[in-house]
Amino acid sequence: MADRRPVLAIDIGGTKLAAAVTERDGRVIVSAQDPTPRDPDPELLWRSLCLLLGRVLADAGLREVGSLSGVGAGCGGPMEWPSGVVSPLNIPAWRAFPLRDRLRELFPGTPVRVHNDAICLVAGEHSRGAGRDRNNVLGMVVATGVGGGLILDSRIISGASGNAGHIGHVVVDPGGPECACGGRGCLEAIARGAALVAWARGQGWRPGEPGATARDLAEDASYGNEVGLAAFRRAGRALGIAIASATHLCDLEVVVVGGGLAQAGRLLFEPLQAALRAHARMEFARRVEVVPAALGPDACLVGAAALIYAGGRYWAGG
Amino acid sequence: MADRRPVLAIDIGGTKLAAAVTERDGRVIVSAQDPTPRDPDPELLWRSLCLLLGRVLADAGLREVGSLSGVGAGCGGPMEWPSGVVSPLNIPAWRAFPLRDRLRELFPGTPVRVHNDAICLVAGEHSRGAGRDRNNVLGMVVATGVGGGLILDSRIISGASGNAGHIGHVVVDPGGPECACGGRGCLEAIARGAALVAWARGQGWRPGEPGATARDLAEDASYGNEVGLAAFRRAGRALGIAIASATHLCDLEVVVVGGGLAQAGRLLFEPLQAALRAHARMEFARRVEVVPAALGPDACLVGAAALIYAGGRYWAGG
Numbered sequence: 323m324a325d326r327r328p329v330l331a332i333d334i335g336g337t338k339l340a341a342a343v344t345e346r347d348g349r350v351i352v353s354a355q356d357p358t359p360r361d362p363d364p365e366l367l368w369r370s371l372c373l374l375l376g377r378v379l380a381d382a383g384l385r386e387v388g389s390l391s392g393v394g395a396g397c398g399g400p401m402e403w404p405s406g407v408v409s410p411l412n413i414p415a416w417r418a419f420p421l422r423d424r425l426r427e428l429f430p431g432t433p434v435r436v437h438n439d440a441i442c443l444v445a446g447e448h449s450r451g452a453g454r455d456r457n458n459v460l461g462m463v464v465a466t467g468v469g470g471g472l473i474l475d476s477r478i479i480s481g482a483s484g485n486a487g488h489i490g491h492v493v494v495d496p497g498g499p500e501c502a503c504g505g506r507g508c509l510e511a512i513a514r515g516a517a518l519v520a521w522a523r524g525q526g527w528r529p530g531e532p533g534a535t536a537r538d539l540a541e542d543a544s545y546g547n548e549v550g551l552a553a554f555r556r557a558g559r560a561l562g563i564a565i566a567s568a569t570h571l572c573d574l575e576v577v578v579v580g581g582g583l584a585q586a587g588r589l590l591f592e593p594l595q596a597a598l599r600a601h602a603r604m605e606f607a608r609r610v611e612v613v614p615a616a617l618g619p620d621a622c623l624v625g626a627a628a629l630i631y632a633g634g635r636y637w638a639g640g
Numbered sequence: 641m642a643d644r645r646p647v648l649a650i651d652i653g654g655t656k657l658a659a660a661v662t663e664r665d666g667r668v669i670v671s672a673q674d675p676t677p678r679d680p681d682p683e684l685l686w687r688s689l690c691l692l693l694g695r696v697l698a699d700a701g702l703r704e705v706g707s708l709s710g711v712g713a714g715c716g717g718p719m720e721w722p723s724g725v726v727s728p729l730n731i732p733a734w735r736a737f738p739l740r741d742r743l744r745e746l747f748p749g750t751p752v753r754v755h756n757d758a759i760c761l762v763a764g765e766h767s768r769g770a771g772r773d774r775n776n777v778l779g780m781v782v783a784t785g786v787g788g789g790l791i792l793d794s795r796i797i798s799g800a801s802g803n804a805g806h807i808g809h810v811v812v813d814p815g816g817p818e819c820a821c822g823g824r825g826c827l828e829a830i831a832r833g834a835a836l837v838a839w840a841r842g843q844g845w846r847p848g849e850p851g852a853t854a855r856d857l858a859e860d861a862s863y864g865n866e867v868g869l870a871a872f873r874r875a876g877r878a879l880g881i882a883i884a885s886a887t888h889l890c891d892l893e894v895v896v897v898g899g900g901l902a903q904a905g906r907l908l909f910e911p912l913q914a915a916l917r918a919h920a921r922m923e924f925a926r927r928v929e930v931v932p933a934a935l936g937p938d939a940c941l942v943g944a945a946a947l948i949y950a951g952g953r954y955w956a957g958g
Contacts, residue, residue, distance in 0.1 A: 400922070400923070400924065457800065458799050458800045458804075470889075472889070472890075474792065474797050474799060474804065475795070475797060475798055475799070475956055477793070477795075479792050479793055479797075479890070479891075480793055480891070481776050481792060481793070481890055481891020481892070481924075482775065482776045482891045482892065482893040482924065482927070483891055483924045483927075484891070485891045485922075485924040486776075486792065486889070486890050486891035487889065487891075488888040488889060488891070488922075488925075489888075489889055490888075491884075491885075491888035491922065491925070492885040492888055492889055493812070493881050493884055493885050493919050494811070494814065495814065496812065496813065496877075496881050496915075496919070503921050503922050504921030504922070505884070505918065505919045505920065505921045506918065506919065507919075508888075508919075559814075563811050563814050566809075566811055566823070567809075567810040567811050567885055567889075568889055570806040570807075570808075570809035570810055570826075571788075571790070571804070571805065571806060571807055571810055571885075571886055571889060571890070572790075572797070572799055572804050572889070572890075573797075573798070573799020573800045573801055573802070573803045573804035573805075573806070574799070574800065575800040597814075600823065600824065601811055601814070601823045601824065601825075601826075602823065603821050603822030603823045604718070604803075604806075604809065604821050604822070605718070606718065606799075606800065606801045606803040607806075607809070609800070609801075638793055
C-alpha cells in the first residue's frame with residue numbers, strides 16, 4: 323500500500339529558515355518561517371531550527387513518532403553530499419555542520435535527505451511548477467548569488483559531489499571581473515545583485531539610500547535611469563550567454579529563472595533573450611524556452627519534499 | 641540466461657566508415673573500415689556501408705539470422721534522436737537519412753540503436769577506456785570539429801533531442817570569431833583544426849604546403865615556431881575555459897580528450913590546464929582531471945556496441 327503519511331520539508335537560507343508539512347504530492351498543508359539567526363554559535367542556529375520544526379509539526383497536528391514518511395531539507399551550498407555536511411557560504415555559523423546526521427537523530431527511523439537549495443528549487447519547479455512535464459530543465463536562482471540545479475533525462479543531476487548546477491560559475495567573460503570563487507568572468511561576478519549595484523555605482527549611479535540594493539537600481543531603471551538600464555542589460559546579456567552555453571552542453575528544453583533579480587522582469591529578460599538568441603543558433607538550441615519560476619518562495623520547500631515523495635527521480639544519494 | 645551473442649558496432653564519419661563485431665563486454669573480435677564515399681548519392685553511401693557490414697560479419701563467421709544480439713551505430717550529428725534520422729554535417733550525401741530504419745530492415749528482429757558519434761565515444765571511454773569506474777565524465781573530440789558527450793550520475797545524458805554534449809558550442813569569448821553554427825565565440829570557432837590554421841595564417845604563418853593542416857602547424861610549433869605556439873596556446877586556453885564552465889555546471893570528475901588535435905600533447909594540454917586551473921577554483925571543481933582518450937580510433941565502435949550490451953546505462957531511447 324502506498325505510504326500516505328506527510329513529509330516534513332525544510333529550507334535553510336542565509337536570510338530565513340522555512341519549514342512545511344506537505345502532502346505526498348508536495349501540496350503544502352502548513353508552513354512557517356523565522357529569520358536566520360546572525361549569531362556565530364552553530365548550536366544556537368540548530369536550536370532555532372528545532373523550535374521552528376516543532377511549531378510547524380504541532381500546527382499540522384503531528385505529535386506521534388512515525389507520523390512522517392520522511393524529512394527533506396534544502397540548504398545553501400556548498401555541502402558534502404550525500405552526507406549532508408553543510409558549510410553554507412551565507413551562513414558563517416555552520417562550517418562542516420552535520421545537518422543530515424542531526425536531523426536523523428531528531429527523527430529516528432525516518433528517512434532524512436539533504437541537498438543543495440538550488441537543486442531542491444529545480445526539483446520543486448519540475449514536480450509542480452514551471453518545469454512540469456519537461457524532461458530537461460535548468461532551474462536558476464538569481465539573487466544574492468546565482469545558483470542552479472539540473473534535471474536531465476527526467477532525473478535530478480547530482481554530479482561527482484552533489485554540486486552539479488553551478489551555472490553561476492559558467493565563464494561568460496574570461497577577461498571580466500574577479501569572482502568570489504577565485505575565478506574570473508563568472509556569470510555570478512556580473513549578474514548577482516551586489517555586482518549590479520557595484521557596477522552601477524562605478525558608472526556614477528548615486529542612489530538616495532547608502533544601503534541601496536539591486537531592487538532600488540531596478541526601480542531607478544524602470545524610471546529611465548540610463549546607468550540602471552545599462553546595468554540590467556549587462557547582467558541580462560551575461561545570463562543569456564551562460565544559458566546558451568548550458569543549452570548546448572545539456573540540450574535543455576526549458577530554463578526556469580527565479581530569485582529576487584528575476585522580479586525585474588523585462589529589464590532583465592529582454593537583454594537575456596537577445597543574447598541567448600544571438601548565441602544559440604543550432605536548431606536544437608533555438609527551441610529552448612526561458613520562463614519565470616512559478617512557485618515563488620515555496621519552490622525549495624516543495625522540492626525538498628520531493629526528495630522524499632519522489633525520491634526515485636530526485637534523490638540518488640542513498 | 642544471459643545473451644552471449646556478439647554485437648555489430650558501426651562508426652559512420654565524414655572520413656571513414658568503420659564496423660566491428662564485438663564480444664558482450666565490448667572487446668573487438670574483428671573490424672574493418674573503408675573511406676566514406678564522396679559521391680552525393682545517399683544510396684551509394686548506404687550500399688557501401690552494407691558491403692562493409694557484410695564483410696565484417698563474414699570475417700567473424702556470422703552467417704545466420706539471429707546470430708547477433710543487436711546493432712549499435714554512432715554517426716556524425718546532428719540527428720533526430722531516438723529515431724536515428726541523420727543529417728551529418730560532414731556527410732552531405734545524407735540529409736534526413738533514416739539510418740535506424742534502414743538498419744532495422746537489414747537486420748529484422750534485432751535491436752538497432754543509433755546515437756551521436758561523440759556520445760558513443762564517451763560511452764566507449766566510460767565502459768572500457770579512460771573514464772572507467774568514473775560516474776561523471778565529459779568525453780571530447782577535438783578534430784575537424786569539437787564534439788562531446790556526457791556521462792552524469794553514471795548514465796549517458798541524451799537531453800531533449802539526443803544532442804547533449806555539444807561542448808564545442810559553449811561560449812568562451814562572446815566577442816570572438818563567428819562560428820559555423822551561426823553564433824559567436826564558441827569553443828569550436830577557436831579550437832577546431834581549421835580555426836587554428838586560419839588564425840596562424842592570419843598571424844603570418846607560411847607553411848610549405850598549400851593544404852597545410854593543424855598537424856603541420858603542430859609540427860612547426862614543436863620546432864619553436866612562435867605563431868604555431870601562440871595558436872595552440874589560444875586553442876588550449878579556450879578548451880580550459882570551456883572545461884571549467886562544464887565542470888561547474890555538471891560537477892565532472894574527469895574529462896577525456898580525444899581527436900586529432902589531442903595528439904599535439906603538451907602544446908595543447910599545458911595552456912588548457914593553466915586556463916582550467918585559473919577558472920575552476922571552488923574545491924569541487926579543482927578536483928576535475930583532464931586525461932587523453934585511451935581507446936584511440938576504436939572508442940566510438942566500443943561505445944556503439946555498449947548501446948546494446950549495456951543499454952541500461954547508455955541507451956534511454958526506446
